[in-house]
Amino acid sequence: MPSREAKKPADAAKRFSPRPVLRPRQQVEEQITQAILSGEFAQGEKLPPESQLADLFEVSRPTVHLALEALAESGLIRKVPGTSGGSFVNSVTHEGLSTQLSESLATTLRLGTLHLGELTAVREILEIPSASLAATHHRTHQLDILHSVLDKQRHTDTSDPEVPALDRQFHSTIAEASGNRFLAALVTSVHSTSQPVSFLRLSEDVGRETVRQHTAILRAVEKGDSAAASEEMAKHLEFVKHNSFTDSGERGSAC
Known part of the structure; x- marks a missing residue:
């Protein structure tokens, strides 16, 4: 004891x-x-x-x-x-996560503690790998959505108010096709918050070239060619950057 x-x-x-x-x-x-x-x-x-x-x-x-x-x-x-x-x-889903991230990012931008250029620069980090992954992980229904979006883009005038939503849907669906829901949430939230089309100098030529580039990305994804999908997405993001303006009129730093 x-x-x-x-x-x-x-x-x-x-x-x-x-x-x-x-x-x-x-x-x-x-x-x-x-x-x-x-x-x-x-x-x-x-x-x-x-x-x-x-x-x-x-x-x-x-x-x-x-x-x-x-x-x-x-x-x-x-x-x-x-x-x-x-x-x-809260019901925790990747869609809900995307919404929460978008709201937080929008608030941060309004407060001025984050600049739009910093946010949109992240697109290259996120979307080029997502296109690569989409080539090997996509599902049939996601390809159907992408074809439907492209068909609407081909028949939509650049002044149509649906243009930003169609662009967001295309890039978000590519990200969802990556098979990584967290990556998809990040891409959707950044795209929804930065709204790159609102900074794009939309002319008929730019509109046609954007659709052509989206088509090239989709073809690479459909073929399962990861390298080509990455390359086409990189070309597209560079094109968008080159043809974009900030609210101060400076080229290239908006997206």
Whole structure:
């Protein structure tokens, strides 16, 4: 018995260590986060009302409200107003991730802490590899979408308001065809936020050449030629860069 009791302090020292005491709001955030990440709350499930959470955590309702606001800003939950609303666990999909990234990037641009040129320069880093991967990972339905987009682009005037959406759909679908959903989310968010067509000096000649280049990218992807797909995407992005202007009228730095 004496020998066993002598071991207890050493065992306890391995299990316990000093930890900073969390503020009430931090405790609420941490426990709700853990409950969501551990699966105790399913995607799309509604959290208990603020008043009930305040009772459970033994904190004030404003404390719970601030904690939920922080979780909403982080994208873990969404807050729906109205009598039938409340706080719901976000459904985490790559499409949802793309939306969250786009919103965050748009806010960063508005605040001026990130320049558009920095954002659009990333397109080469993301889209050239995505075209290469699309050549070996594409699915039939993705090729069908790309052909449909190209057909609309061929018959759409450059002044048509649908031009930016068609361009975004083409590049997003190429990225989705890469088979990497995270890469697809990044490409879509950057393209949606930077809106390169809005900086493109769109003439009939530029419009026709853009469609021709999109067609060349698609042909390389269909053939499964990764090298050609990369090369054609690189040519296209360089063409877009050369024929683009910033809002100050400078060539080439918009995209």
